Amino acid sequence: MVFACSVSHTPGIRAWPDAPDTEIKEQLYKGFSVLRKKMLATEPETLLIISSEHFTNFFLDCMPAFTIGQAKEYFGPVEPWIKIKQGTTIGDPSLSKRLLDACYKDGIELAYSHEMKLDHGTMIPLSFLDPTRELPIIPLIINAMTYPMPTQKRCYELGKTLYKALKSEKKRVAVIAAGGLSHAPGEHTHGKIDAQFDREFIRLIVEKDVDTFTSFTDEELESRGLGTHEIRTWVTLAGVAKDLKATPLFYEPIPAWATGCGLLCYD
Numbered sequence: 001m002v003f004a005c006s007v008s009h010t011p012g013i014r015a016w017p018d019a020p021d022t023e024i025k026e027q028l029y030k031g032f033s034v035l036r037k038k039m040l041a042t043e044p045e046t047l048l049i050i051s052s053e054h055f056t057n058f059f060l061d062c063m064p065a066f067t068i069g070q071a072k073e074y075f076g077p078v079e080p081w082i083k084i085k086q087g088t089t090i091g092d093p094s095l096s097k098r099l100l101d102a103c104y105k106d107g108i109e110l111a112y113s114h115e116m117k118l119d120h121g122t123m124i125p126l127s128f129l130d131p132t133r134e135l136p137i138i139p140l141i142i143n144a145m146t147y148p149m150p151t152q153k154r155c156y157e158l159g160k161t162l163y164k165a166l167k168s169e170k171k172r173v174a175v176i177a178a179g180g181l182s183h184a185p186g187e188h189t190h191g192k193i194d195a196q197f198d199r200e201f202i203r204l205i206v207e208k209d210v211d212t213f214t215s216f217t218d219e220e221l222e223s224r225g226l227g228t229h230e231i232r233t234w235v236t237l238a239g240v241a242k243d244l245k246a247t248p249l250f251y252e253p254i255p256a257w258a259t260g261c262g263l264l265c266y267d
């Protein structure tokens with residue numbers, strides 16, 4: 001692994017760029033630009049993007065906890081309204097297979113799929129970090145949508161397993177987590193953001209307080225809005241990047257996008 005970062009993926013970032021305060025939006029876009037420069041400087045060969053399910057690939061007929069993409073290419077975004085040009089990005093099935101095998105050997109039986117589509121959860125970060133879609137990607141999708149969901153501890157364990165797998169990997173891989181922070185999409189509390197919780201969560205990640213950030217219960221997260229379950233993506237990456245220093249680049253509660261938006265980089 002040569003690069004890692006955690007970001008928010010709320011669709012408004014591209015769909016409604018003029019909705020928030022201009023200065024705050026520019027700070028967020030600038031933060032993404034910093035991440036892009038840092039990432040490109042590490043010359044990654046493949047992007048592993050850890051995002052969350054939004055009923056794009058899976059529904060109640062089958063809802064895996066974790067799914068890794070094994071496809072040769074991925075179409076997206078499925079939502080034309082997010083104002084990101086639709087198209088395909090090539091995959092990296094051979095690296096994905098190696099990661100899958102490493103997970104099985106380490107006791108984590110990920111689901112895998114050769115036919116995954118990309119939604120805003122993957123495309124928002126990709127539109128900033130690799131807008132021309134040149135680098136191969138591997139999507140890894142976590143169920144943060146319907147109960148039961150994997151625990152924070154299990155997400156962190158998956159991250160540690162991926163850490164080991166990537167450590168012995170010759171390929172230069174950038175790992176991006178995309179989700180959260182607090183938001184309540186479509187709920188009666190839609191628009192409610194718990195900035196205090198978000199800032200505390202970021203602090204726990206920075207200080208590597210693993211015991212605390214892996215102990216959040218479903219009830220604690222749901223009380224901040226169901227979308228807050230997506231912090232599982234950040235928790236997973238905290239395991240992948242456990243040896244690296246985490247630096248927050250941006251955080252603001254952005255009511256116009258109904259989400260607490262954060263950016264964090266690992267060095």
Ligand SMILES: [Fe+2]
Binds near residue numbers: 009121179180230
């Ligand atoms: Fe999401």
